[in-house]
Amino acid sequence: MTLTSSGPVLQAGREEYEMNNVNRNILIAADESDNSRRAVRYVADLLGGVKGFKVTVLHIIREPEEDFFPAEAEKEKWYEDYGRKADQMLEEYRRMLVDAGFDSGDVSTRSTVRYCPSMAECILAERDNLEYGTLVVGRKGLSHKEEFLFGSVSGKIVRTARNCTVWVVE
Amino acid sequence: MSEDFSQESLHKLALPWLTSQRPGHRFNIFTDTGDFYRIEYGDIVILNNVPYLVRHNAKEGRFGLDDEVKFWVKRAIDLNTGKTKVIKLVFYEKFLARVGGIEFECFRSPRKEARILNLVGDHANFMHGFSVPDDKDNIVRIIDLIYGKTLADHVRDMASGIDHETYFYRHFPEILGNFIECVEAIRFLHEHGEKHGDVRRDHILADRDTGRCRWIDFDYNFRHRENMYGYDMFGLGNVFMYLAGMGDVLIADIKKANIPAASELSDEDMNIVFNNRVANLKKIYPYIPESLNRILMHFSRGANIFYDNTIQLLDDLNEFRSGFTGRPGGI
Secondary structure, X not given: OEEEEOXXXXXXXXXXXXXXXXXXXXXXXXXXXXXXXXXXXXXXXXXXXXXXXXXXXXXXXXXXXXHHOOOHHHHHHHHHHHHHHHHHHHHHHHHHHHHOOOOHHHEEEEEEEEOOOOHHXXXXXXXXXXXXXXXXXXXXXXXXXXXXXXXXXXXXXXXXXXXXXXXXXO | OOHHHOHHHHHHHHHHHOOOOOOOOOOOEEOOOOOHHHOOOOOEEEEOOEEEEEEEEEEEOOOOOOOEEEEEEEEEEEXXXXXXXXXXXXXXXXXXXXXXXXXXXXXXXXXXXXHHHHHHOOOOOEOOEEEEEOOOOOEEEEEEOOOEEEXXXXXXXXXXXXXXHHHHHHOXXXXXXXXHHHHHHHHHHHHOOOOOOOOOHHHEEEEOOXXXXXXXXXXXXXXXXXXXXXXXXXHHHHHHHHHHHOOOOEHHHHXXXXXXXXXXXXXXXXXXXXXXXXXXXXXXXXXXXXXXXXXHHOOEOOOOOOOOOHHHHHHHHHHHHHOOOOOOOOO
16 A cells, blocks of 8 residues: 555555554655655654554665775765764654654664665665565655656655555655 | 887887877877876877877767867877777766756766776677776776767768658668667666666767667766666657657747647647657657657656666567558558
């Protein structure tokens, strides 16, 4: 099932009778963008204080192609700087969720460096490995033209995700 | 410098190409190519113990602009074999490319081009060459010169004095075959995890020796977003639109020529990125088969789905080709 959510949309339906068995692990795939922040905010506002949910905020660091850096030293510096920023960002998101009422033990963060020809596929591979029932991403709001030229992460996730629910937060 | 390359021995080797040397002329010899502005006509570059006599800097014209001198690309003679080569020196450049109002960061990567040269080997639809480090480990690419026009110029010459319908039935079937080979070649790159990076019609040369179309210049790169190959697909769409239209079909030209279809064109009929180019060519040239026009419309503003990869595009191109005889009413 795919929910595109721009407000509090949790539909009661077939899922309701399965609530006792439902996987309540939520994976938020996030980066430093405003749309990711909105996705984290949405989960915090929707489920903060509700017991039984575990949330992981995932940030995949796309391994830059070797061509991007003229020298190895520049590459190392990039990793160092980027890693520091990613840690700060994830801590901020973790704090947002805890402040909204999640137990700190139910919130975790994860960053991982991956070679990602497709970021959507990398995110879905993480979801598969860790067996989350719900995947949450933000939508960037790309123009038709941009989506054509560069592709859309959330669009591809919605099209290709299997065995999980996807929330796309605007 | 090797003992083998004294001034005297270089003079002997270079004699056929330098007919009017001053007595006592001394070559400037470079084994470190980092400062490519200093390397000029008549200088010698020695790479992997092979001397190259530099002739001139390459130029590149683009879309009617004056030729731009590329100081990092030298035409040179391999003095061991006498063959003309294109020597691409290292030029790290990062810049913001702007396509249809969208900006993205691009960079030149000698390493990428070297890797692709190695990957394609003697593939008939790519330029050929190899890379070699200079004394400072700059990755220099030594490329075989291709004699021939760009595919765009080839089509322009072909189109001279004929109307589109004649072009379409007489010449387009062969052009289509060439284009399909070009897409197959890009598919080969993608299957090996490489993007071309700068797919455009003046990066395809029609080799007059082999009659094949060959991709050149693989050193552009950019940090991709979701679809690593989307920008290459966009380029292929533009090239195809140009080939099918016998050139860019521009809205201004259509209006100027008082073609009745001009009033029927809507925003959705235009190229998705270049808003002044018509993608829906069937509205202009009604004899264009629907199966061809459907391909073009994947690159229009009205497209609901895009080609994700070359395989999808090739399927449609081959399907169209299988029913296209090149004669009116042949579909």
